[in-house]
Amino acid sequence: MTHALITGGAGFIGSHLAERLLKDGYQVTVIDDLSTGQFKNIAPLEGRPDFRYAIEDIRNSTVMDRLVSECDIIYHLAAAVGVQKIITEPINTIEVNIGGTEVVLKTARRYRKKVLIASTSEVYGKGVSFPFEEDNDCLMGPTSRNRWAYATSKAIDEFLALAYHREIGLPVVIFRLFNTVGPRQSGQYGMVVPRFVQWAMKGEPIRVYGDGQQSRCFGNVLDVIDAIQRLATMSDGVGEVFNIGSSEEISILQLAERIIERTDSPSEIKLIPYAEAYEPGFEDFRRRVPSTEKIKRATGWTPTTSLDTTIDQMIAYYKEHEING
Numbered sequence: 001m002t003h004a005l006i007t008g009g010a011g012f013i014g015s016h017l018a019e020r021l022l023k024d025g026y027q028v029t030v031i032d033d034l035s036t037g038q039f040k041n042i043a044p045l046e047g048r049p050d051f052r053y054a055i056e057d058i059r060n061s062t063v064m065d066r067l068v069s070e071c072d073i074i075y076h077l078a079a080a081v082g083v084q085k086i087i088t089e090p091i092n093t094i095e096v097n098i099g100g101t102e103v104v105l106k107t108a109r110r111y112r113k114k115v116l117i118a119s120t121s122e123v124y125g126k127g128v129s130f131p132f133e134e135d136n137d138c139l140m141g142p143t144s145r146n147r148w149a150y151a152t153s154k155a156i157d158e159f160l161a162l163a164y165h166r167e168i169g170l171p172v173v174i175f176r177l178f179n180t181v182g183p184r185q186s187g188q189y190g191m192v193v194p195r196f197v198q199w200a201m202k203g204e205p206i207r208v209y210g211d212g213q214q215s216r217c218f219g220n221v222l223d224v225i226d227a228i229q230r231l232a233t234m235s236d237g238v239g240e241v242f243n244i245g246s247s248e249e250i251s252i253l254q255l256a257e258r259i260i261e262r263t264d265s266p267s268e269i270k271l272i273p274y275a276e277a278y279e280p281g282f283e284d285f286r287r288r289v290p291s292t293e294k295i296k297r298a299t300g301w302t303p304t305t306s307l308d309t310t311i312d313q314m315i316a317y318y319k320e321h322e323i324n325g
């Protein structure tokens with residue numbers, strides 16, 4: 001039986017991944033400090049003989065040494081995430097993202113374990129050629145803007161992982177996640193879709209930042225996990241970087257309208273200036289579109305769930321569960 005260690009396994013994506021791996025017959029261990037992850041995400045798995053967890057910071061190298069020595073493969077998802085959180089906690093963002101990945105890779109090297117590293121579309125920065133391909137240049141903004149600390153910290157994670165691969169042959173695979181959404185996601189840290197769905201369901205104003213003409217592609221979390229698992233189980237692809245995301249592009253204003261329509265909500269749309277929403281000088285991305293040709297060529301994966309279906313799944317989830325921000 002393959003034993004997987006998921007860092008950040010109590011988070012939105014990590015907990016869905018844990019469920020999928022258990023379904024596939026893996027033994028699963030989760031490490032999560034519950035900074036943005038929530039215990040309730042893994043509570044239904046508690047008590048299973050094939051599942052265990054450690055509530056701990058991944059920078060605790062003693063704990064990580066034990067967990068890594070006992071597993072066959074590591075899915076490294078633990079990171080400081082969420083634009084809102086990144087803006088208000090820049091020290092934590094940099095230290096967790098760089099320090100955490102350093103511990104994961106050092107420990108993986110000790111026991112020579114395969115590591116899947118979660119990165120982000122933020123590393124493309126202000127890329128201007130669409131769709132984003134893995135080998136495109138990354139164009140960061142100035143160090144005086146907090147947002148770029150997140151992108152840069154994840155770019156360093158990628159450099160470090162690729163260096164471990166090139167210098168000592170550690171089997172690493174990096175995946176860059178584009179906007180990923182689905183049931184269980186919290187809106188507390190800034191993510192737009194869970195926020196809009198919950199505001200619409202409560203009949204509260206939908207707060208669209210800027211002019212609402214910026215666009216994103218929102219991928220369904222279960223599609224994304226399928227992509228991660230294809231990368232984890234294929235024999236080649238080590239030392240490579242892959243985009244994972246949807247190609248269905250929508251402006252944030254259209255997203256608000258779509259969600260109002262699907263929830264049949266009386267909510268009004270309010271345009272809020274970026275400086276008021278985040279911080280003065282905040283830089284948003286106008287567009288962010290992945291090329292998924294590389295992962296398709298390597299694994300045959302393409303996203304299959306439409307945004308409407310995902311929104312409906314989220315509405316159904318929030319009807320059953322407590323609204324979470």
Ligand code: UDP
Nearest residue numbers: 083190191192193195207208209214252284
């Ligand atoms: N956004 C918004 N209202 C919110 C939260 C986000 O209009 O309450 C916008 C945000 O400015 C961005 C888009 O929605 O243009 C996606 O934001 P999110 O934080 O979900 O992801 P990211 O910016 O990392 O793509």
